Amino acid sequence: MDLRQLExxxxxxxxxxxxxxxxxxHITQSGVSAQIKALEHELGARLFDxxxxxxxxxxxxxxxxxxxxxxxxxxxxxxxSIDDVFGLVRGRLAVGMVVGCEVTPLFDALAAFHHAHPDxxxxxQEANSDLLVARVRTGxxxxxxxxxxxxxxxxxxxxxxxxxxxxxxxxxxxxxxxVGRLSVTGLSAYPMISLPKGTGIRDVLDQACAAQRVTxxxxxxxxSPNTVAGLARRGLGVAVLSESMAAAYPDLTxxxxxxxxxxxxxxxxxxxxxxxxxxxxxxHCRTAFA
Numbered sequence: 696m697d698l699r700q701l702e703x704x705x706x707x708x709x710x711x712x713x714x715x716x717x718x719x720x721h722i723t724q725s726g727v728s729a730q731i732k733a734l735e736h737e738l739g740a741r742l743f744d745x746x747x748x749x750x751x752x753x754x755x756x757x758x759x760x761x762x763x764x765x766x767x768x769x770x771x772x773x774x775x776s777i778d779d780v781f782g783l784v785r786g787r788l789a790v791g792m793v794v795g796c797e798v799t800p801l802f803d804a805l806a807a808f809h810h811a812h813p814d815x816x817x818x819x820q821e822a823n824s825d826l827l828v829a830r831v832r833t834g835x836x837x838x839x840x841x842x843x844x845x846x847x848x849x850x851x852x853x854x855x856x857x858x859x860x861x862x863x864x865x866x867x868x869x870x871x872x873x874v875g876r877l878s879v880t881g882l883s884a885y886p887m888i889s890l891p892k893g894t895g896i897r898d899v900l901d902q903a904c905a906a907q908r909v910t911x912x913x914x915x916x917x918x919s920p921n922t923v924a925g926l927a928r929r930g931l932g933v934a935v936l937s938e939s940m941a942a943a944y945p946d947l948t949x950x951x952x953x954x955x956x957x958x959x960x961x962x963x964x965x966x967x968x969x970x971x972x973x974x975x976x977x978x979h980c981r982t983a984f985a
Contacts, residue, residue, distance in 0.1 A: 698770050700734040701763040703727045704742060708760050709833045711749040719835060764834075768968070775971055787816040788972045791827040791839030793894065795919040797943075798856070798961070800983035801840055807979045815972055823893035823918075831964055837973045838965040838980075842895025844902055845957040848964055854977075856984055857961040861899055862941045862949040864927050864934035871933060872948040879907045879954035886914035886932040888923050899959045900935050907954055937961075 706716035707727065717724040735742050742756035752760065774786070788808075792801060809817060820830070824841035828848045831839050840856075847853035863882055865871040871885065883904060889911075890897045904911045914932040917923045924944045927934035934947070937959045941949040963980060965973060 696734055696737050698767065700730045701766055703730045704734060704756075705760065705763050705767060706835075707731060707743065707750050708752055708756065708763075709835060711751065713750055771970065786970065786972055787818065788838075788970075788976055789818040789820065789836045790976075791820045791822060791830060791836040791841075793824050793827065793840060793842050793961075794821045795890075795921070796821070796840060797920070798840060800856075801980070804976065804979040804983040807983070808976050811979075812972070812975065823891060824895050825893035828964060831966060834966070837970065838963060838976065840961065840963055842898075843960045843962060844895055844898035845960070847960065847962045851964045852967055852969075853965075854963045854980070854984070855960055856963065857937070857939055858958045859938040861896060861903075861935055861952055861955050861959055862938050863952055864924060864936060864941050864944060864947045864949055866928060866930060867946070867948045869930070869948075871950060874950055877950050877952050879903050879952060880909050882933070882935075882952055883907075883909040883911055886912050888915045888917065888926045888932040888934045889913050890920070890923060890936075891916050891918060895961070896935065896937055896940075896959050899955065899957050902957055903952075903955045906956070 703716060703720060706719045707713055710716050710719065713724050713727050713731075717727045720727065731742065738755070738759070740755035741753050742759060743750045744753055790805065792798075805817065805819075808815075820827070820836065822830075824843060827836065827839040827841050828851070830836040831851060841848075847855060863871065863877055871877070889900060892901070900911060915926055917926065920936055920940045920943070923934045923936060924947060926932065928944075928947060938949070941947070965977075969977070
């Protein structure tokens, strides 16, 4: 067996799909399948149950996964130790960011990193925060910019960039615009336009409503803050966004919401074990977000 086979095995295990694994490792699906079959032949056991729509680990596959990851980590540590000796930064850096991200310091950090280390392959993925956190945990992403409710995800390193309350956004000629402040219960009386579940802002809203034992009237869901604000501008509901997001729409009136005890966080998250490339990228991030 070789490290390439183990990499493909872990990719299929984490994505539960030969197709998605092939996309991750940048080869054809048939190439992944052939390498997995070769690994299964060498080990004398089937690693995946292919009878369903997804590729599920067999008992043998589950037993092998921990050791495959350990072997890949050991190989990465070997490369890192050589890089440390010669002061090299090379390889690949996979960065995730929440859908609709308009945080320009992250773009600045990516640009500065690329200019300083053009030989490193950069990969950028957009998704909801819950998916990004899961990908950081499995190692398919090195670092991600995510939105969370209250605290950064457990068991990951983090750098909090923004910690702020939510506000309700409404056209200035609406009835709600004349209200100085709004309770969570009062907000629930209006149809709301929200970001999707799995985003930090939506998690804050849902948790605040659950704490007050009210059910939010989610009229529309959009993945982009611009779309959320645009729909509210046209009177289709009350937009619920973070305070800093709301500042980007001065033609709408931002109404503070009382009872939102859990703040919305925007944070960079990564695993404690980092590659030299990630360590350098983090330096650029700290400079950009300073």
